[in-house]
Amino acid sequence: MDHPLRSPQMITRLVDGRICAYDLAAGGRGVLSPVLVCPPCADGDVVDHAVAAGLARVYCTTLDAVVCTTAEGDEVWRSHFEPRSAQRHGHRPSCVLSSNGLVLWVYRPDAMAGRNRPDQWVALDAETGAVVAQADLQTVGHGGRQLLHPAGDEVLLDVGEGQDGSVMYRASLAGAEMNLVGYPWADRCLIALSPDGHHFMTVDHEQTDVAVHAHPGGEVRFALSVDAFGHDPDEVHVEWSGGYLSPDTVVVTLGGETEDEEEWFRHYLVDARSGQVRSEFDARTDNPYDLLPLGDGSWLTTDVSGHPVRWTCS
Secondary structure (H helix, E strand, O other): OOOOOOOOEOOOOOOEEEEEEEEEHOOOOOEEEOEEEOOOOOOOOOOOOEEEOOOOEEEEEEEOOEEEEEEOEEEEEEOOOOOOOOOOOOEOOEEOOOOOOOEEEEEEOOOOOOOOOOOOEEEEEEOOOOOEEEEEEOOOOEEEEEEEEOOOOOOOEEOOHHHOOOEEEEEEEOEEEEEEEEEOOEEEEEEOOOOOEEEEEEEEOOOOOEEEEOOOOOOOOEEHHHHHHOOOOOOEEEEEEEEEEEEOOOEEEEEEEOOOEEEEEEEEEEEOOOOOEEEEOOOOOOEEEEEEOOOEEEEEEEEOOEEEEEOOOO
């Protein structure tokens, strides 16, 4: 069955201790104004956050729970991570709300939290907080990045295990069952999904190359090492950043040091179909991790105020 493509419309940022939501579908440019500003949950130590498209519900993870509140900050439900962790660093639970707003996907780095169990990936009913499905992962992660597939109900998860590498999974729900598939590598970091959902982009954990893979199987369509951009691979590396500027263009970031040991970063546009390096790209930021391509020809950076700034090539 074909699914209509869905572009991300609502993003969130934590600004001055409050969860701010921004409607990308509104098409604004420059510094974006939030359509919702919500106080954090009572715990205060918000790690990750998401907002429902209708702005009626706000979701956040803390080190020990996932919490749903109203837009005014009143708690609706709470799902505890038991037992409470004595570790205050090194584990960051993440959450992402499904495109239809019905399921909240939560990655739990339980091993690093000292809960004496494997990491978990849990699908919660977004309305009630009840567990829909869950799976134990064979990982010991510090955190996990979750990306929604734009053409269906599938989610991709990249679990960062620090110096031990990065493990990727994909999952979807079939009733109360989680269909979980692991990718056969532990040395590639997920960067982005293409706007049509047919490909995804990864960077080698050792930062030696960038690759575009077919979705869902992960077959490599092309890979580019540092020398493809005209740099010395002994002196320059690929950053774990970038993404799809448009359906047929990816942004790749390289980094290195000057003779005075000052860091530098350069961004390049690459044909997402052929792998041809096109040109350098001015991302309007000096921080490679402050760049978020949106897949529609625009991208986000961050203003000094903490709010996102939307740029376009034209």
